[in-house]
Amino acid sequence: DIQMTQSPSTLSASVGDRVTITCRASQSISSWLAWYQQKPGKAPKLLIYKASSLESGVPSRFSGSGSGTEFTLTISSLQPDDFATYYCQQYNSYARLTFGGGTKVEIK
Amino acid sequence: QVQLVQSGAEVKKPGSSVKVSCKASGGTFSSYAISWVRQAPGQGLEWMGRIIPILGIANYAQKFQGRVTITADKSTSTAYMELSSLRSEDTAVYYCATGATSADAFDIWGQGTMVTVSS
Numbered sequence: 001d002i003q004m005t006q007s008p009s010t011l012s013a014s015v016g017d018r019v020t021i022t023c024r025a026s027q028s029i030s031s032w033l034a035w036y037q038q039k040p041g042k043a044p045k046l047l048i049y050k051a052s053s054l055e056s057g058v059p060s061r062f063s064g065s066g067s068g069t070e071f072t073l074t075i076s077s078l079q080p081d082d083f084a085t086y087y088c089q090q091y092n093s094y095a096r097l098t099f100g101g102g103t104k105v106e107i108k
Numbered sequence: 109q110v111q112l113v114q115s116g117a118e119v120k121k122p123g124s125s126v127k128v129s130c131k132a133s134g135g136t137f138s139s140y141a142i143s144w145v146r147q148a149p150g151q152g153l154e155w156m157g158r159i160i161p162i163l164g165i166a167n168y169a170q171k172f173q174g175r176v177t178i179t180a181d182k183s184t185s186t187a188y189m190e191l192s193s194l195r196s197e198d199t200a201v202y203y204c205a206t207g208a209t210s211a212d213a214f215d216i217w218g219q220g221t222m223v224t225v226s227s
Contacts, residue, residue, distance in 0.1 A: 001170060034213040036153075043203055043217035044153065049210055087153055091212035095167030097143065097155040 002026050002093050006086075006100035012108040019075040021103045023088035028068045032092035035064055035073045038102075039084045047086075048073065075105075083107055110135030112142075112204050112218035119224045125192040128221045130204030137161055137185035141211035144178060144189045147220075148200040156202075158212075159187060194225045 003026040013019050023033065031051035036044035046055045048064035051071060061076040075082055088100040115129040130142060143158035157168035161180035168176055177190045187204060202221045205214035 032212075036214075038153075043205075043220055044214070046207075046213060046215040049207075049213035049215075055209075055215060089153070089155075089213075091210070095158060096169070097158075097212055099145075099153040099155060102152045 001096050002029060002090050002098055004088055004090055004098050004100040006088055006103050008103060009101065010104045010106060012106045013078050014108045015078055015080060017078045017108075019078050019082075019105060021073045021086055021088075021105075023066075023071045023073070023100050025069045025071075025090055025092075029090045029092035031067045032090060033064070033066070033071050034089045034091065035062075036087045036089065037082075037084045038087065044087065078105070109208060110137070110140060110206065110216055112206065112216060114202075114204060114218040114221045117222040117224070119226065120194050122195055122225055122227055124194050125190055126194060126223050127188055127190040128202050128204075128223070130187045130189070130218050132185045132187070132206075135208075137180075137182065140206045140208075142178075142180065142187040143205050143212070143214065144176075145203045145205055145214075146200040147203070148197070151200075154200075156189065160211075161187065191223075194223075196225050199223065199225045 005024045033051045035048040038044040052064045063074050085102050085104045113131045141160045144156040159166040159178045166178040180187045204218040207213045
């Protein structure tokens with residue numbers, strides 16, 4: 001199975017900061033990568049699909065980039081509602097989907 | 109847009125099985141691939157497998173092969189996930205999920221079902 005490695009596992013930041021989370025795949029996944037936001041007790045929410053396509057209704061401060069094995073999620077100006085855990089997920093491998101370990105964004 | 113509604117919380121004994129349901133409404137059920145994802149307390153997300161109801165074909169993560177069975181009933185627009193030989197490590201919230209834009213980028217999630225395995 002394709003392994004997805006996220007970094008950092010925890011990130012401390014302030015409102016207004018630019019935040020970048022990295023996700024690396026153990027082999028090339030083209031652009032078949034999604035990013036999710038999850039808050040405690042809630043189901044994950046899709047933010048980005050196909051590495052850089054913004055899901056409808058998601059604020060434009062969220063952006064995704066990358067292809068092959070290295071990907072980033074960027075929040076251009078962190079807002080109070082953005083403190084949450086973020087996961088990447090590859091869907092290149094037919095019927096062998098995998099998630100990254102998650103990045104918790106905390107208040108500094 | 110399809111919505112997914114899951115069955116309620118379960119408490120099971122080690123060694124037993126659990127079957128969780130996921131009912132779709134508001135869309136064409138058979139054309140979506142339904143995946144199951146679980147999350148143990150304080151842990152990350154783990155994909156377990158999926159089914160394409162229109163084909164009746166299920167695929168499973170290697171970790172769960174032989175222990176999980178995913179099925180779908182087109183007549184009731186319901187998908188099921190059955191996990192057998194339960195152990196304490198299977199205590200988790202189990203989600204069903206699907207994608208309207210891309211089957212495997214999940215923009216639609218069920219509310220989650222808590223399964224507790226305890227003697």
